[in-house]
Amino acid sequence: MTDHSETLALWPAPLASGAVDATVTVPGSKSVTNRALILAALAADPGWLRRPLRSRDTLLMADALRSLGIGIEETVSSSSAVSGLPQGRGESWRVIPGAPQAPATIDVGNAGTVMRFLPPLAALAEGPVRFDGDPRSHERPLGGLIDALRALGARVEDDGRGALPLTVHGAGSLDGGYVEVDASTSSQFISALLLSAPRFNQGIEVRHTGRTLPSMPHIRMTVDMLRKAGAQVDSPDSGGEPNVWRVTAGALLGRDVVVEPDLSNAQPFLAAALVTGGTVTIPDWPRQTTQPGDALRRIFTDMGGRCTLDDRGLTFSGTGRVRGIDADLSEVGELTPGIAAVAALAESESVLRGVAHLRLHETDRLAALTKEINSLGGDVTETSDGLRIRPRPLHSGVFHTYEDHRLATAGAILGLLVKDIEIENIATTGKTMPDFPDLWHRMLSGESD
Known part of the structure; x- marks a missing residue:
């Protein structure tokens, strides 16, 4: 991993003033x-x-x-x-x-x-x-x-x-x-x-x-x-x-394809509801999908939330408590950074397994998450195939992103509850979600799409 923080702008991660309550329309997958x-x-x-x-x-x-x-x-x-x-x-x-x-x-x-x-x-x-x-x-x-x-x-x-x-x-x-x-x-x-x-x-x-x-x-x-x-x-x-x-x-058909919302990109908004004890609705959440992000319904419920899937979409609410989790994430590895951020804010220890391959993603995500959460006072250790996260009181600091969009959104989740976190190069979210900073601010202000 290379630290480019000296040349990249820092984004003050907004602190949540209370429980979020918003509808967020997530761009396509x-x-x-x-x-x-x-x-x-x-x-x-x-x-x-x-x-x-x-x-x-x-x-x-x-x-x-x-x-x-x-x-x-x-x-x-x-x-x-x-x-x-x-x-x-x-x-x-x-x-x-x-x-x-x-x-x-x-x-x-x-x-x-x-x-x-x-x-x-x-x-x-x-x-x-x-x-x-x-x-x-x-x-x-x-x-x-x-x-x-x-x-x-x-x-x-x-x-x-x-x-x-x-x-x-x-x-x-x-x-x-x-x-x-x-x-x-x-x-x-x-x-x-x-x-x-x-x-x-x-x-x-x-x-x-x-x-x-x-x-x-x-x-x-x-x-x-x-x-x-x-x-x-x-x-x-x-x-x-x-x-x-x-x-x-054989021949392939020319089709008219409607692209589903990117359920993995919905993760930080659902996490915001979980960690603040609030409610977020994601419109157009498909009832059946092959997207790995659909697993968030189960994972974040296991961590203390509750969800409803109906004609409005997915409505997810926090309960005021965030539990640690022991989870095999081998099929949904891209969700690991956001889950790790929530786990760092939980009441009990978490073990995230089955994600050794994340060392070869946009950056070495396991090393990056360990380094950045620990730099804020956390207690994260790498295992052979994942992370062990013991919650600790976190403090202000710079959260480096290593040009990785999911590191940037993980930092934003931490910034909801931890004062004065600055995220290096929030613009890296443009890889999959160019509107992220605006959507994040609108969620926190209670604006709905």
Whole structure:
């Protein structure tokens, strides 16, 4: 981790004056938006994305697809300005598919979905496609995906790094077929191969060979979206062989997709209700979803809250007490920073398990959470696969974010109850939620969407 605090602005985290009471409309899901963009780009006919997330990660994906010759037209409904919807809620993107074009150069930023989902698609272009990104992107694992692409017939040049920068030399098509991959460092390796597989000559049969497979809900999301786009998918969840996914070659449908709210991005607002003993309503919370953020209903209830899911959405209330938790978060690792922040404010000890893979995310999230919470007077220790958090009275200080959006929102949660916390580079929330500071202030002022 690198400390850039001397060059980045500090944001005074607002202190809650009492129990929050607000309705917060959360922008669309990054995970759904970027998967839908890939599937639309590979479809046989044009498609629409309604209410896509407009953030750094999704704009990087859209720009990358444009550089490969895919048409993406953005339209904004005039009603969005009237209704006061957050950025992107009244927006639609029309995707005009086509054969991927090369040569091209793609900036992945530090977006895992862009650096992993696009190389298989680039292998379908005819010519070189170069991938590069932020300095941290060079440290994130790609070796398993690179090896799998080579086994499927792609030519990938990475100078033996198993990481960015790299160049995919597309031949206009990819054989596909059987491949083994160790996806224990990122479930995105599996999703990346499955998303483009309908366009491979033989489809694909992917076998995960590692011991563990993190973030399974994200693979289920990929499978669900592939099936809705017309792909034939055999998966462990549908009675198939454990750790094996098969996608048959075939045409994908151009669809009209309404993007769900990003349930993981709802986490800090639900946490605010929990730790202040208040109430927050998130409109449009889906009754059924593959998003990992849906697990917040159970996790935060276990930590002392209560929730109701009805036609208004999800209404979550704190009870005035916050309990520690012993939880396996292997399937919902991205929720760990926010849960850790709540746990630091709880009445009893928490143990968060199954998230060793977070050491390879936007930053080493386990080391960062330990360092930053402890710098405020906390008592957090790393375990082999997670964190042990013993609540202590916290004090003022600077909470560093390491260019990680979920570290920034975790710091904001702590700032609700701890005076004079300053968050380094709150703008890093623009990775998935550009409106976060404004939404946070509006929640605390009691404004409702």
